[in-house]
Every structure is written in structure tokens, then in C-alpha cells.
Amino acid sequence: EAGVAQSPRYKIIEKRQSVAFWCNPISGHATLYWYQQILGQGPKLLIQFQNNGVVDDSQLPKDRFSAERLKGVDSTLKIQPAKLEDSAVYLCASRKRELDNEQFFGPGTRLTVL
Amino acid sequence: GDSVTQMEGPVTLSEEAFLTINCTYTATGYPSLFWYVQYPGEGLQLLLKATKADDKGSNKGFEATYRKETTSFHLEKGSVQVSDSAVYFCALSSNSGYSTLTFGKGTMLLVSP
Numbered sequence: 550e551a552g553v554a555q556s557p558r559y560k561i562i563e564k565r566q567s568v569a570f571w572c573n574p575i576s577g578h579a580t581l582y583w584y585q586q587i588l589g590q591g592p593k594l595l596i597q598f599q600n601n602g603v604v605d606d607s608q609l610p611k612d613r614f615s616a617e618r619l620k621g622v623d624s625t626l627k628i629q630p631a632k633l634e635d636s637a638v639y640l641c642a643s644r645k646r647e648l649d650n651e652q653f654f655g656p657g658t659r660l661t662v663l
Numbered sequence: 664g665d666s667v668t669q670m671e672g673p674v675t676l677s678e679e680a681f682l683t684i685n686c687t688y689t690a691t692g693y694p695s696l697f698w699y700v701q702y703p704g705e706g707l708q709l710l711l712k713a714t715k716a717d718d719k720g721s722n723k724g725f726e727a728t729y730r731k732e733t734t735s736f737h738l739e740k741g742s743v744q745v746s747d748s749a750v751y752f753c754a755l756s757s758n759s760g761y762s763t764l765t766f767g768k769g770t771m772l773l774v775s776p
Contacts, residue, residue, distance in 0.1 A: 591768050591769050594764070605763065642707075652709075
């Protein structure tokens with residue numbers, strides 16, 4: 550079974566530019582998560598999807614971050630405009646069904662904002 | 664809200680030494696508890712989990728016991744290897760339908776030959 554795929558693996562941009570990250574979850578996994586992991590800290594949830602609907606986006610800075618999961622499969626996370634403090638690893642994870650609380654993580658995208 | 668506290672690292676050990684990484688949590692109800700490991704340049708991998716009090720999760724020689732009375736889930740391994748060098752994250756998940764993970768800050772383990 551293929552794992553969670555993410556691209557790109559690395560991205561360097563200047564502040565005020567925009568950037569997008571892509572995630573393809575494990576086939577059949579209904580729930581998809583985006584986490585932000587700042588260096589030296591644990592991952593922090595940004596947004597959670599159940600199929601193509603948003604379940605929890607309370608921690609998403611909506612003035613600059615947006616995410617979508619069209620058709621309930623892959624997802625994109627966008628930052629526009631980026632700030633220096635957005636430098637982090639962005640992790641995507643998926644989970645098969647509601648009663649299964651194990652999440653599977655992708656390799657992450659490391660974003661550097663200069 | 665839910666929170667997880669881990670001991671700060673780095674933890675530096677020699678090969679074959681005994682490992683303990685402390686983890687305590689604050690949560691309402693009866694969360695599930697997890698240890699994830701992150702090797703350099705890789706994503707998070709589930710190492711072990713426990714879903715109810717007194718459960719012991721184990722994998723690859725690592726083990727942790729869900730202690731509700733002390734709200735702890737300490738990670739242990741009897742004899743570490745150089746290949747165990749990584750960052751270890753303790754996490755909890757509430758057992759509601761759309762449960763999310765709350766992570767600790769992570770503990771770096773460095774094992775020398």
C-alpha cells in the first residue's frame with residue numbers, strides 16, 4: 550500500500566510571495582490533516598477534512614492560509630502572502646475511518662521564507 | 664484543552680544503554696496515547712500506541728504503559744542502538760469521532776557507538 554505523498558519536498562520563497570503544497574493521502578482514507586511543524590516543536594494541526602468537507606480549521610490563519618480537498622481525495626494548502634514565521638515543515642496525514650484513530654504521515658514539505 | 668509534556672532533550676546515550684523518555688498528559692475523558700518517531704529527513708512514523716488505561720504498547724523493543732493514575736505514558740527501551748537516534752514525539756488523541764492529535768515538543772535521542 551502506497552503511503553501519503555507530498556510535494557514539493559523543499560521550497561524556498563521570499564516573504565510576501567505565495568506558495569502551494571500538495572498532498573495525496575492513502576487510497577480509501579476519508580480523513581486528511583495538514584499540520585505545521587516549526588523547528589524544535591511538535592506538529593500543530595492546521596486543518597482537518599472529512600472527505601471533501603472541513604471538520605476543524607480553528608487553528609488555520611485564514612487571512613493568509615487556505616486549503617481545499619476537491620473530490621475528497623488529494624488536497625492543496627496555500628499560503629498567500631508568506632511571512633518569515635511561516636518557515637516550517639508542513640505535514641499531511643490521513644486516517645482511514647472515524648473509529649480508527651491512527652494517522653499516517655507523509656514526508657512533509659520544508660518551507661523556508663527569506 | 665489537551666496538552667502533552669515531554670522531557671527536554673537531547674538525550675545522549677551509549678549503545679546498549681537503557682532509555683526512558685518521560686511523557687505526561689492533560690486531557691478530558693479517556694484519550695488514546697501514541698509515540699511517534701521522526702528519523703532525520705523523514706516524516707513521522709507511529710512507533711506504538713495504547714488506547715485504554717493499563718494497556719502496554721510495544722514495537723521494535725520499545726514499550727510504554729498507559730498510566731491513568733499518573734497521566735503518564737513513558738517510553739522505554741532496554742538496550743538502544745545507534746539506529747534509534749531520532750526525535751520521539753508523545754501524542755494523544757481524544758476518542759471523539761473526528762479526533763485530532765495533540766503532540767508534545769519532541770525529544771531528540773542521540774546514541775553513540
